[in-house]
Amino acid sequence: MTLTHHAPPAGEAPEADRSSHRWAGAGALAAAAVGLIAVTALIERPHRSGASDSAPGRTRRGLARFGKHDVVGRTVTINRPRADVYAVFKDPAQLARFMENIHKVKRTGDTRAVWTIAGPAGVNFDVETEIVTDRENEEIAWRSVEGSEIETRGKILLRDAPAGRGTEVEAVIAYKAPFGEIGRAIAALFQKEPAIQGRRDLKRLKMLMETGEIAISRNHRPTSQGD
Amino acid sequence: MRALTWHGTHDVRVETMPDPEIMNPRDAILKITSTAICGSDLHLYDGVIPGVLPGDILGHEFMGEVVDVGPGSTLKVGQRVVVPFTISCGSCFFCEKKLYSACDNSNPVAKQDISETLYGHAVSALFGYSHLTGGYPGGQAEYVRVPFSDVGPIVIPDHLEDEKVLFLSDILPTGWMAAENCDIEEGDTVAVWGAGPVGLFAVQSALAMGAHQVIAIDHYPHRLELAQRLGAKTINFRETSVLQALMEMSGGLGPDAVIDAVGMESHGFALDNVMDTIKQKVGIGADVGHALREALMAVRKGGRVSIPGVYGGFLDTFPLGALMEKGLQVRTGQTHVQRYTHELLKRIEEGELDTTFLISHRLPLDEAPTGYANFKNEQDTWTKVVLKPGGV
Ligand SMILES: [Zn+2]
Ligand SMILES: [Zn+2]
Numbered sequence: 001m002t003l004t005h006h007a008p009p010a011g012e013a014p015e016a017d018r019s020s021h022r023w024a025g026a027g028a029l030a031a032a033a034v035g036l037i038a039v040t041a042l043i044e045r046p047h048r049s050g051a052s053d054s055a056p057g058r059t060r061r062g063l064a065r066f067g068k069h070d071v072v073g074r075t076v077t078i079n080r081p082r083a084d085v086y087a088v089f090k091d092p093a094q095l096a097r098f099m100e101n102i103h104k105v106k107r108t109g110d111t112r113a114v115w116t117i118a119g120p121a122g123v124n125f126d127v128e129t130e131i132v133t134d135r136e137n138e139e140i141a142w143r144s145v146e147g148s149e150i151e152t153r154g155k156i157l158l159r160d161a162p163a164g165r166g167t168e169v170e171a172v173i174a175y176k177a178p179f180g181e182i183g184r185a186i187a188a189l190f191q192k193e194p195a196i197q198g199r200r201d202l203k204r205l206k207m208l209m210e211t212g213e214i215a216i217s218r219n220h221r222p223t224s225q226g227d
Numbered sequence: 228m229r230a231l232t233w234h235g236t237h238d239v240r241v242e243t244m245p246d247p248e249i250m251n252p253r254d255a256i257l258k259i260t261s262t263a264i265c266g267s268d269l270h271l272y273d274g275v276i277p278g279v280l281p282g283d284i285l286g287h288e289f290m291g292e293v294v295d296v297g298p299g300s301t302l303k304v305g306q307r308v309v310v311p312f313t314i315s316c317g318s319c320f321f322c323e324k325k326l327y328s329a330c331d332n333s334n335p336v337a338k339q340d341i342s343e344t345l346y347g348h349a350v351s352a353l354f355g356y357s358h359l360t361g362g363y364p365g366g367q368a369e370y371v372r373v374p375f376s377d378v379g380p381i382v383i384p385d386h387l388e389d390e391k392v393l394f395l396s397d398i399l400p401t402g403w404m405a406a407e408n409c410d411i412e413e414g415d416t417v418a419v420w421g422a423g424p425v426g427l428f429a430v431q432s433a434l435a436m437g438a439h440q441v442i443a444i445d446h447y448p449h450r451l452e453l454a455q456r457l458g459a460k461t462i463n464f465r466e467t468s469v470l471q472a473l474m475e476m477s478g479g480l481g482p483d484a485v486i487d488a489v490g491m492e493s494h495g496f497a498l499d500n501v502m503d504t505i506k507q508k509v510g511i512g513a514d515v516g517h518a519l520r521e522a523l524m525a526v527r528k529g530g531r532v533s534i535p536g537v538y539g540g541f542l543d544t545f546p547l548g549a550l551m552e553k554g555l556q557v558r559t560g561q562t563h564v565q566r567y568t569h570e571l572l573k574r575i576e577e578g579e580l581d582t583t584f585l586i587s588h589r590l591p592l593d594e595a596p597t598g599y600a601n602f603k604n605e606q607d608t609w610t611k612v613v614l615k616p617g618g619v
Contacts, residue, residue, distance in 0.1 A: 079320055165320060196340070203336045211316045211375070212252060212299065215335045215352065217363045219247035219372040 402428025490536025
């Protein structure tokens with residue numbers, strides 16, 4: 001049911017070739033942001049039927065899909081209690097701190113939010129999501145609402161790590177490209193990038209929660225001294 | 228500020244660069260008083276380390292005076308500090324286990340991808356090195372930005388001059404950890420390949436840890452002489468058959484522990500080599516890793532192998548059989564500098580360890596390019612170069 005690195009379907013590849021990394025990041029972030037959402041069936045049956053091992057379905061070798069959705073996922077251990085991690089995922093302002101291409105997150109209802117994602121050439125696009133599952137300190141699952149430009153679902157699962165090592169945070173993102181120009185471009189990119197973007201976002205979250213800051217190696221701000 | 232920047236193979240320049248600023252809460256800014264050129268800087272100089280970009284500021288062995296701090300720093304303006312070359316957060320799984328050089332949180336996220344692909348896991352950050360290790364501007368400059376300044380830097384008492392403590396930044400803890408990784412027992416013979424700065428400090432450390440004898444192996448006469456002055460026996464591999472000599476000098480047993488302080492030679496870590504090897508097109512040159520192969524052959528059965536020497540890629544014809552059949556133990560890694568700085572500072576203060584013997588040349592920062600050229604081409608006599616941004 002999984003795939004992260006299969007070849008794009010014929011006809012979509014040229015879009016990917018022409019696209020900039022920024023496109024990729026934006027598209028991926030759509031998945032990561034809207035994402036953190038889950039394909040319902042995937043959540044309920046995280047292991048493929050007939051599997052002979054206990055590995056997550058997304059680690060299956062070779063080309064695989066879950067229906068029309070692609071699924072990526074990543075687990076990271078954060079040296080903080082579950083409640084602290086859960087609180088960050090419930091706070092839109094915090095999400096925007098570690099998710100690279102999220103321009104802003106606006107609450108539009110109790111369980112709904114609009115994510116503004118930085119797109120290419122300064123173009124932003126919006127994705128509206130609703131929370132479909134919310135179990136305190138355990139799970140948050142979201143999906144895009146009807147009519148969204150991108151159809152995507154995702155979830156965050158929180159578990160205690162062994163021996164006081166903190167919290168295991170598992171993010172699973174599923175996405176299906178819509179039709180249309182933008183959709184095709186994003187679809188092609190999705191096949192390459194959500195795994196990278198999701199991984200990077202989780203690492204930034206870990207840095208933020210464990211150290212209070214996100215590592216940056218440049219030693220001065222771009223605005224100063226004309227750099 | 229003035230800073231030593233990299234522009235290509237054998238092309239380093241002192242240029243005017245933007246002054247560093249506080250970028251994160253736990254940062255501090257130092258005014259550099261002393262900074263050294265390291266053997267691993269020569270790998271950058273030779274252009275064999277991937278991920279070094281024109282304009283990068285080099286230098287990972289430095290100390291100075293605190294001139295600015297972020298709100299999360301525990302340092303105070305005016306303090307003199309030595310800074311570990313490894314950048315560590317102090318609060319991740321690895322830092323809590325004192326595996327500081329494995330820190331998860333110091334290498335910026337976007338720079339972790341390549342090492343994650345090459346090694347299976349992303350490496351932590353180092354100052355003034357490759358962008359694979361974060362691309363943090365180094366300390367061969369008038370000023371430097373120090374992240375996680377509440378974890379790494381060690382405050383130096385006023386009565387200890389720079390040259391007594393500068394090497395706490397890298398080579399002294401690196402030599403010390405190399406010896407510690409030998410688990411030295413009474414009666415042990417320890418053989419050290421490479422009598423460069425790290426090898427010499429490993430000799431000194433192994434003797435301090437109670438080795439019965441330490442044997443240094445090199446071909447530069449002056450370096451061997453320095454090793455002898457520290458109390459080591461020596462083997463000049465240009466004149467002597469190393470394996471035979473080590474057996475004869477250890478009662479026919481072989482050294483109980485061996486230290487490879489040579490590491491990859493000048494063409495080991497080129498990314499194209501590494502990638503070619505991945506593609507199984509080209510192997511890495513056969514002489515790379517010669518010291519390690521010889522060390523594995525020399526060490527006695529059940530002996531300990533310590534590898535402070537730096538490797539980045541793959542090694543052809545690695546004597547894995549010797550490792551397994553003799554039941555060897557191997558310990559290696561970038562130095563967990565923060566683990567050792569306090570203990571080693573104390574030993575320096577008490578006069579137990581002196582590291583100043585190593586310094587052969589002192590230059591103003593503006594003459595750093597001369598320092599690089601001579602450190603590379605005159606290895607026998609230019610044993611260690613210290614740069615003084617404030618003037619010599
Ligand atoms: Zn060094
Ligand atoms: Zn750490």
